[in-house]
Amino acid sequence: MSASMSDFGVLIDSSLCFSDHITNITGKAHQRACLIHHCFTSQDCSMFVKAFITYVRPLLENNSPIWSLASIKDIYRIEGVQRKFTKQIQGMLELTYYSQLKALCLELLELRRTPGTCCFDFGV
Numbered sequence: 001m002s003a004s005m006s007d008f009g010v011l012i013d014s015s016l017c018f019s020d021h022i023t024n025i026t027g028k029a030h031q032r033a034c035l036i037h038h039c040f041t042s043q044d045c046s047m048f049v050k051a052f053i054t055y056v057r058p059l060l061e062n063n064s065p066i067w068s069l070a071s072i073k074d075i076y077r078i079e080g081v082q083r084k085f086t087k088q089i090q091g092m093l094e095l096t097y098y099s100q101l102k103a104l105c106l107e108l109l110e111l112r113r114t115p116g117t118c119c120f121d122f123g124v
Contacts, residue, residue, distance in 0.1 A: 010063050018067040022074040029059045029081040036085075043090045049104050052085055057109070064113045079109050 004011045004020045011021035036051045060078055086092055086100040101107060 008063055008066065010066050017071075019071070019074055021067055022077055025059050025062070026077050026081055029056050030084070032056045032059065033081060033085040037088050045089055045091070045104060048085075048089050049106065052082070056081065056085065057112075060109055061112060068113045075110055082106070082109055 004013045006012075010018065011024055012018065013020055033052065033056050036048065036055065040047065040051065060081060083097050086097070086104060086106070089100075089104070092100045092103065095103065
């Protein structure tokens with residue numbers, strides 16, 4: 001792991017990459033998602049989705065206009081949090097990821113970041 005510094009809550013390394021930040025937020029998000037599955041006794045899909053939206057998704061979207069141009073590998077890691085979470089909901093295991101999202105009324109996290117990014121002019 002290279003030397004990183006934090007600015008506005010975003011870890012940036014000396015080569016201006018956000019991999020350390022993505023590792024940090026996906027680790028925290030996986031922990032929270034796991035806690036949701038272990039702490040709630042209900043098997044109500046809508047309750048799980050609301051808990052994910054409330055407690056996990058903000059970690060994955062915070063300051064995203066700054067780091068959303070991360071590498072493809074990092075984007076897959078971010079999406080992997082939601083992918084793993086939805087797969088663990090009762091009745092979703094046999095469905096494809098896109099079918100799971102449709103059934104749970106969720107959307108790709110990458111699509112959620114796009115409108116926010118478009119609102120900012122980075123002077124590029």
